[in-house]
Amino acid sequence: MEAVGPAGPDNQQRIEKRKFPNRPGGGQKRMRREKKKPVKEGGAEEVLEIDIKNLLASQPETPETASVQLPAPFTELELEVIQLSSIGDGLAVHEGRAYVVPFSLPGDRVAVKVIRHADTHTVVDFLKVVRPSPDRDDSLIGCKYFATCSGCQFQMLAYEKQLEHKKQVIVNAYKHFGDFPEGLLPTVGETIGSPLKYNYRTKLTPHFDGPRRGGFNPDMPVPEIGFNIKGQRKVLDIEDCPIGVDSVRSGITDQRKYVHENLTKYKRGATILLRENTVRTVDEQDPTKFTEEKTFITDSNAVSTEYIGNFKFTSPAGAFFQNNNSILPTFTAYIRDNLSLPVSADNSASEPPKYLVDAYCGSGLFTVTCGSTVQKAIGVDISADSIAYASKNAEANGITNASFIAGNAEKIFADIDFPGSETSCIIDPPRKGCDQLFLDQLLEFKPKRIVYVSCNVHTQARDMEYILKAEKGKGYRVDSIRGFDFFPQTHHVESVAVLTWVGDN
């Protein structure tokens, strides 16, 4: 297992450029890219740029790139792929320049077509494999749209290797998006896999484009309905998506038919929501037994129901809810276990905290699954709809000690009347990570334990640096960091970091 290493001087420079503009030491990033719209912090473009810089730095001396004539668009080339980037594309180096090669693996020799030259790299279309990597197994590919659709990247890679790669993404994120002194971070744990590798997504949102003006008329051809073609803003017509659960897959067929038959009702293009809904019927004689009927919902305001073990959740179909039900029992148990606080000096014994703070709580996933053993729980989310359902979900699952607030995450601290020293705090922000105001108030509150869940490990690493370097955060010890694979066949990874306050009180 590779430990998360320190940031060397070069990394330090990179990190300085990427700090929050409004945090101490930040503010240099915007200047770096004056000509273009700013790169989203922790977004795919920034992550790719950093991977490319590191790859080029690791290469032997190459000819001056400025003097090399770049191949014209549509030129066909053969490239040797060297590594996988954190966003799932392969990276190759050709005449000292980085090439981003979708649907490829390290060790592949691939035929590609040049599409465009960006500042830091050249983007190509994947044409075919000329010589496969030892890691490539095309017999694993489970979808006829793979290598054209932008949804999946790794169907040709054995699942264990997908998990290894996701661990490395976390290691790299903590190396390049944060600056951590040696020894401060634990070794990144093995990624926990999803029980289902296909057939797992409980929500899909295929879409179609409309005519430039005037709406559809009966003479127009039916538009492509599906997901974008990799690297293009063009929709690929998709009849099925094997990473979806069966109910949602049947929804694709149904909704395609509906759009085909009702095209003239659409004034423009649209996104179709397909969300699974479960109706569970419990056996009257034996309440431990039940049957389930799964259907799909298309109305974003309709209520969808989902079960995690015996916990029942309802939420508006269009609101956020985790999209891979198969991993949620394992995942929520992991979060629950990691909320426990040490009760012996050697950390060998632990017990649930007295209090729970669930920040960015959505419709109450963690409060409901982890809240039964605490005296009091409090959750916050910016979505008033989600908060209404968090209260309903707590009640429906017998959690009577929880309250919820609709608003910005930092609002929660005004309502807390219990001590941080007996509290565990879950943080599960959106991809952009936490706001500085929230982190400052979190550190002021000083919960005994923080469990930071993130769907973007790059902004998580940035926030972790902020916590650990802040004057009030220096007493935190990082106990563990590991990934959970919510999205097999794709590059996404959910990262969970656990911190304990071990400083002076």
Ligand SMILES: C[S@@+](CC[C@H](N)C(=O)[O-])C[C@H]1O[C@@H](n2cnc3c(N)ncnc32)[C@H](O)[C@@H]1O
């Ligand atoms: C990744 S989801 C997590 C939801 C929940 N923990 C779950 O697992 O179901 C992030 C949540 O953050 C909420 N959110 C986004 N910005 C926020 C903010 N500034 N303050 C509070 N909540 C916010 C969103 O509404 C969304 O429910």
